Amino acid sequence: MDDVILELKDITKAYSGIVALKKANLKLHRGAVNVLVGENGAGKSTMMRIIAGVERPTLGEIFLDGERIELSSPADAVRHGIGIVFQELNLFGNLSVAENIFATREITRGLRGIDHKAQVEKANEFLNRLEAGISAETLAEDLPIGQQQLVEIARAVSLDTRILIMDEPTSALSAAEVDVLFRVIADLKTRGVAIVYISHRLEELMRIGDYITVLKDGEITGHALVKDIDTRWIVRSMIGSDAKDFAKPVEHEPGEEVFRTEDICLPRAQGGYAVDHVSLGVRRGEILGIYGLMGAGRSELFECIMGRHAHSSGKVFVEGEELKGRDTTRRIREGLALIPEDRQREGLVQSMSIADNLSMASLGQFVRAGFHIDLKREKNAILEAIRSLSIKARNPEFDVTSMSGGNQQKVVIGKALMTGPKVLLMDEPSRGIDVGAKADVFRTMRRLAGEGLAILFSTSDLEEVMALSDRIAVMSNGRLVTVVDRRDATEEMIVSASAEGHKTRRMHA
Amino acid sequence: MTTATQTAAAGSLSGGAALLTLMKLRTFIALFAVIIFFSIFAPNFLSTANMILMSKHATQNAFLAIGMTFVIITGGIDLSVGSIVGLCGMIAGGLIMYGVALPLGYTAYFNVFEVALIVAVVGILIGAVNGLLITKLNVAPFIATLGTLYVARGMALLYSDGQTLPNLTGREDLGNQGFSYLGSGTILGLPVSVWILIVVALGAAYFARFVPLGRHIFAVGGNERAARMSGIRVNRVKMFVYMFSGFCAAIVGLIISSELMASHPATGTNLELNAIAAAVLGGTSMSGGRGTIGGTIIGAFVIGILSDGLVMMGVSSFWQMVIKGLVIIVAVVVDQAQRRLQQRVTLMQLAKAG
Numbered sequence: 001m002d003d004v005i006l007e008l009k010d011i012t013k014a015y016s017g018i019v020a021l022k023k024a025n026l027k028l029h030r031g032a033v034n035v036l037v038g039e040n041g042a043g044k045s046t047m048m049r050i051i052a053g054v055e056r057p058t059l060g061e062i063f064l065d066g067e068r069i070e071l072s073s074p075a076d077a078v079r080h081g082i083g084i085v086f087q088e089l090n091l092f093g094n095l096s097v098a099e100n101i102f103a104t105r106e107i108t109r110g111l112r113g114i115d116h117k118a119q120v121e122k123a124n125e126f127l128n129r130l131e132a133g134i135s136a137e138t139l140a141e142d143l144p145i146g147q148q149q150l151v152e153i154a155r156a157v158s159l160d161t162r163i164l165i166m167d168e169p170t171s172a173l174s175a176a177e178v179d180v181l182f183r184v185i186a187d188l189k190t191r192g193v194a195i196v197y198i199s200h201r202l203e204e205l206m207r208i209g210d211y212i213t214v215l216k217d218g219e220i221t222g223h224a225l226v227k228d229i230d231t232r233w234i235v236r237s238m239i240g241s242d243a244k245d246f247a248k249p250v251e252h253e254p255g256e257e258v259f260r261t262e263d264i265c266l267p268r269a270q271g272g273y274a275v276d277h278v279s280l281g282v283r284r285g286e287i288l289g290i291y292g293l294m295g296a297g298r299s300e301l302f303e304c305i306m307g308r309h310a311h312s313s314g315k316v317f318v319e320g321e322e323l324k325g326r327d328t329t330r331r332i333r334e335g336l337a338l339i340p341e342d343r344q345r346e347g348l349v350q351s352m353s354i355a356d357n358l359s360m361a362s363l364g365q366f367v368r369a370g371f372h373i374d375l376k377r378e379k380n381a382i383l384e385a386i387r388s389l390s391i392k393a394r395n396p397e398f399d400v401t402s403m404s405g406g407n408q409q410k411v412v413i414g415k416a417l418m419t420g421p422k423v424l425l426m427d428e429p430s431r432g433i434d435v436g437a438k439a440d441v442f443r444t445m446r447r448l449a450g451e452g453l454a455i456l457f458s459t460s461d462l463e464e465v466m467a468l469s470d471r472i473a474v475m476s477n478g479r480l481v482t483v484v485d486r487r488d489a490t491e492e493m494i495v496s497a498s499a500e501g502h503k504t505r506r507m508h509a
Numbered sequence: 510m511t512t513a514t515q516t517a518a519a520g521s522l523s524g525g526a527a528l529l530t531l532m533k534l535r536t537f538i539a540l541f542a543v544i545i546f547f548s549i550f551a552p553n554f555l556s557t558a559n560m561i562l563m564s565k566h567a568t569q570n571a572f573l574a575i576g577m578t579f580v581i582i583t584g585g586i587d588l589s590v591g592s593i594v595g596l597c598g599m600i601a602g603g604l605i606m607y608g609v610a611l612p613l614g615y616t617a618y619f620n621v622f623e624v625a626l627i628v629a630v631v632g633i634l635i636g637a638v639n640g641l642l643i644t645k646l647n648v649a650p651f652i653a654t655l656g657t658l659y660v661a662r663g664m665a666l667l668y669s670d671g672q673t674l675p676n677l678t679g680r681e682d683l684g685n686q687g688f689s690y691l692g693s694g695t696i697l698g699l700p701v702s703v704w705i706l707i708v709v710a711l712g713a714a715y716f717a718r719f720v721p722l723g724r725h726i727f728a729v730g731g732n733e734r735a736a737r738m739s740g741i742r743v744n745r746v747k748m749f750v751y752m753f754s755g756f757c758a759a760i761v762g763l764i765i766s767s768e769l770m771a772s773h774p775a776t777g778t779n780l781e782l783n784a785i786a787a788a789v790l791g792g793t794s795m796s797g798g799r800g801t802i803g804g805t806i807i808g809a810f811v812i813g814i815l816s817d818g819l820v821m822m823g824v825s826s827f828w829q830m831v832i833k834g835l836v837i838i839v840a841v842v843v844d845q846a847q848r849r850l851q852q853r854v855t856l857m858q859l860a861k862a863g
Contacts, residue, residue, distance in 0.1 A: 306738070308738075328737060328738060329741070345735070346734045346735050347738070348732065348735055349727070349731035349732040349798065350732060350798075351727070351730070351794070352731050356724070360728045363725075364721055371722075372720070373720065375718075402855050402858075419740070
């Protein structure tokens with residue numbers, strides 16, 4: 001077709017441990033809004049980063065106007081007329097709006113340097129077109145988030161782009177600002193700009209989209225004209241036929257309470273609390289799911305429990321005894337273990353082998369004569385962990401980065417289990433792993449609970465918390481809003497509870 | 510077309526694997542290359558006397574490089590070792606010549622064994638200062654050890670006002686003779702210092718593999734946050750590596766002053782750079798997490814043989830510096846290339862499997 005401006009052919013992108021895109025094909029149309037949807041981690045952002053030249057594909061080719069091009073840097077992409085508005089804001093807070101808009105292509109007057117007056121004038125022109133009501137001379141950091149987003153968009157528009165990528169541009173905008181944005185998009189469309197629009201808000205997509213592409217687990221699962229489809233089609237393509245495989249609950253009665261926190265508090269640097277007087281208990285063999293949105297304080301709660309924050313307060317009890325040690329080493333010794341949310345930064349040591357990663361937290365158990373590690377006992381324990389968690393490791397001496405994300409996650413879980421914990425804390429245990437590995441992880445959680453371990457896990461996936469937990473705790477803005485038995489919980493109840501703490505703030509989708 | 514690209518990719522994959530093995534063996538290759546090169550071009554290179562002399566020189570670098578390897582594996586650097594060598598040599602000389610003047614007008618002298626012990630403790634204490642600066646006061650390792658580099662060197666110079674302490678033979682009536690044994694003695698034909706190196710190197714290699722603290726060194730350097738989250742006492746690990754590095758430097762200080770039977774305050778200048786070079790040449794990654802004692806020892810010998818061989822060939826010392834610098838740069842470039850290649854090979858495999 002002749003109106004295709006950019007085409008991705010068989011693009012594969014692998015990161016250490018995970019294949020983010022698998023042979024993805026995408027066509028972008030001129031003068032149209034090309035919508036891209038998919039769940040978190042489906043590969044949308046990766047694809048956009050490839051188009052914007054931020055990342056290079058591992059395999060595959062990119063064609064612009066039918067000609068093969070290499071995008072090896074963002075500057076390359078800009079030269080080809082590709083602009084992007086990132087999900088995370090990329091403004092220089094210490095510079096003015098005008099300086100931000102003209103960063104790297106300042107208007108100069110020869111040797112006399114930057115022509116600030118001309119820049120401000122031109123910037124104001126762009127901002128007026130967006131009806132942003134922003135003066136180009138204000139510092140970027142003095143603007144509220146929504147207006148910063150508009151500045152980003154103004155910058156992208158000012159580049160005379162032929163392809164403009166917008167990664168969730170409305171997530172921080174008010175309804176009125178969204179209307180303005182949509183008018184700008186319509187205006188750009190008439191000028192023949194191809195717009196790539198990424199969003200989670202389905203009604204928005206239906207309103208402005210022309211073409212829609214659905215991504216799932218790094219693969220394209222659907223491509224259609226928006227006018228031919230409805231939201232049900234989108235959801236079906238996003239979730240796919242293979243519904244999530246949750247392990248059947250092993251029926252067993254939870255035992256007595258083994259873990260309790262009292263008044264855990266963590267002050268926030270900007271005032272208020274990141275964790276606000278949280279008290280909860282978990283019984284032996286019970287899975288307590290903590291549901292909450294981003295920034296609800298779940299990770300911070302876990303970190304306080306593990307003694308990561310010196311200035312946190314509150315008490316932690318294991319088997320009725322208050323834990324005295326205030327650092328992670330002693331907390332682990334006292335029977336706690338944490339699977340961190342960010343596997344790459346806090347879970348794994350990438351330079352070490354699978355075996356070394358598994359045993360690194362529990363080396364003390366294999367020691368003879370006070371210092372000598374019994375390699376044989378260590379190896380047996382490692383093999384036992386690999387077997388019981390069904391980790392796919394061809395050779396435990398291989399680098400841990402040679403495995404898939406799901407198996408890496410199992411290594412982190414195995415490391416925690418090898419310390420022999422009584423209470424297991426799992427922060428978003430299913431993040432960034434594929435469907436099969438998720439099912440494995442869930443099964444493992446069930447089995448461990450059946451063996452009498454007390455498990456706390458956090459998630460922002462509603463389906464997951466409903467399916468896995470014996471009891472559900474909802475956190476919002478640092479507070480523990482409610483704890484309910486799964487049998488009594490409904491999805492509406494949990495969603496409304498999770499918004500409780502944000503009542504005074506503007507809601508995001 | 511697809512088959513063509515696939516076979517091309519497969520070909521580059523297996524080619525990459527072969528190249529990778531070659532790169533991993535680079536230190537060995539370099540060692541054999543310098544040995545073969547000099548045995549052809551340098552006269553008397555293979556004579557026993559020369560071999561023993563060279564091994565003595567390489568030994569000094571190797572001690573420092575062992576300590577440096579642990580430090581670099583944690584992601585740090587220890588620039589102070591050369592100065593610690595100088596200061597420890599001066600203290601050893603001073604203790605033998607003058608003893609310690611106690612306030613009551615009485616001077617205490619120590620026998621050679623006690624002197625060695627005291628000097629080792631001094632080295633460890635300077636390492637502990639480095640460690641405390643880095644862990645408790647959050648000073649970047651480069652700056653902290655740069656500071657102690659100057660302080661220790663300055664103290665060495667102050668100790669004797671810049672003078673050499675000559676003739677450390679000791680006095681019979683004080684019972685502190687025999688200091689020369691460390692630097693000049695031999696056991697079964699091998700210099701004592703080489704025997705000590707063997708003991709320290711085996712100890713360090715054992716420590717890195719069989720002792721929890723040793724294993725933790727690798728975890729801390731590979732990913733400090735993950736190590737901390739796994740309950741590893743990161744600060745304790747860092748304290749240890751700097752103290753051990755100080756200990757190794759103290760040994761070198763003792764050996765050099767014993768060999769010369771004199772202590773000069775400028776001894777050991779720039780030795781830290783040789784140690785870093787040896788560690789890097791031996792495959793220790795400057796970004797932390799990777800390295801082996803065996804590789805470092807080989808690296809130290811490559812550098813030692815290189816400089817001695819060039820001297821024997823009559824190459825000017827100016828050219829020697831240029832050549833040494835180039836060798837180090839090439840080593841790091843190859844290391845980086847290996848890392849990238851490795852990453853590419855694994856990613857390609859993953860992409861294909863996925």
